[in-house]
Amino acid sequence: MTLHLTLGPVQYNWPVERRREFYRQIAASAVDTVVLGETVCFRRSPFLREAMAEEAALLLAAGKRVVLSTLALAVSAAERADVAALCGQADLLTEANDAGALYHLRGRPHWAGPFLNTYAPGTLAVLAANGAEQVCLPWELSLDSLRPLGRTAAGLRLEVPVFGRVPLAISARCYHARLHGLAKDGCQYVCDRDPAGLTVETLEGADFLRINGVQTLSGAVHAAIHEVAALREAGVESLRLMPEAGDMVAVIAAFRAVADGQADPETAERVIREATGGEPLCNGFLHGVDGTAWVGEAAA
Template sequence: MKLTLGPVLYNWEPDAWRDFYFRIADEAPVDAVCVGEVVCSKRLPFFQDPVPEVVERLASAGKEVLLSSLALVTLGRERKQTASLAREADLLVEVNDITGLTHLDGRPHAIGPYVNVYNEATLSWLARNGARRVCLPPELPASSIEALAKCCPDVELEVWSFGRVPLAISARCYHARLHKLTKDNCQFVCGKDPDGLPTDTLDGQSFLAVNGVQTLSATYANLIENIADLADMGVVSCRLSPQAVDMVAVARIFRDVADGKLGPEEAQHALELVCDGTTFSNGFFKGACGAEYRTGAPAGPG
């Protein structure tokens, strides 16, 4: 089982963003790393300068580097950015908005979790058009993942295995609206919440997390107990989404379980310590309510 570190979804300070990837390069036992802005194109200029340095550091450490595209392309400059990334990048591009495919001309690429790959026909079509690896949407149950793995064994399938689950993305900025600002004059207030802004229901129950224009789960997805199940299905890689916790420690725990050096129960306890009380979920994978955490085997077909 390989480990892939997804792109940072939050508005971290540029120095913190750079240093995070430097530490990942030097210390984290991951096989591939995604770099790029997925959520809001307004953030991109802040860390664009250190991107080449980060890519070089990761590559020198033996990590495969992917360049991730925006998940929602709405503006002219965003279309140009996506086209430029697809046409000019020397590295494998991870497409998160289907419009990016028009600029790849069938060249090998990856598909990110924001593209709705829900059935065998979609996966087969993407494979014929150059997709070599696909990170499946995190809401898929185990039965669907297994069916997709059998459908296209030549495509490397990846499953969202750790981190807040991306649920929706909008043209409106919730962070700006909360602070009585407009999206065009947001003052980058999303930077105040490096792990997302928690939101509760009216009766005080933890519900969601807001990240600029993105809605995430309040819980961290956690499939540490199901790595063996994923491997048996034919899944090639687990995706770890960066959170404001020690991601090197998270990666080491997943690596130790994948390598058989650590049992699932011990790993679960270790993750609880690293994540400092954050609630975990695996409901989507188990064919249940997404916010739930269930033990035992995932539900079968039907």
């Protein structure tokens, strides 16, 4: 079985020019599908609509499949209306990352994103009945938890996140704004000062978390390169990579090579560490241990 590679949406507040250059590179990469959209903060959306249209056209011309994603937490009336409008468009497939989006997409083909709480076979059955074609499972599931889902996902393609900082929480309040003495509605978009998230350190000085507007991410970068074979055996058909600073084209190529049997995981791990500039890596969730842990090749 050939594993599909999906690139998830950019979670950070990157300027339009940075996004343009990023997706020019992605258009020539080994990824199969690209998910575009603002999943974190509705206030960023107006600045991205024109850019996203350009990005979609560029990626489609390069032969990539493009999917549009909804917000992960729609709170206000304007946010809920935006989700409804996105789900109403018919040009591209929509990925639901909010339960409200599932309501608007019922009976139509769509994807279910990783911000939905999909932990059990019964949930997969409900999503399939609603019209989902693919389900991206949450980051915190272990391999032991994934296997029963893979055995019962008839008719659904299962996807698992394998790269990127792990989204741990999302809030209606913005820590980034509060840190700068600003209100959320007058935030001045200060999250753009931290294009890889704002580092939160422990008292000992260790990189513990990253703050990204209303979102909290892991400090370490999740990289499940040693688990690709186990994920395939568990019934997973697609791997999701989340955009991070560094050489994402090289990261994608490393996963593609392992998935196709053209490289061993140990070699690919070295490529990923170099491509991410030596960022700490983690894969603990898949092994049922502390999510910040790194389980090396032999144990994996």
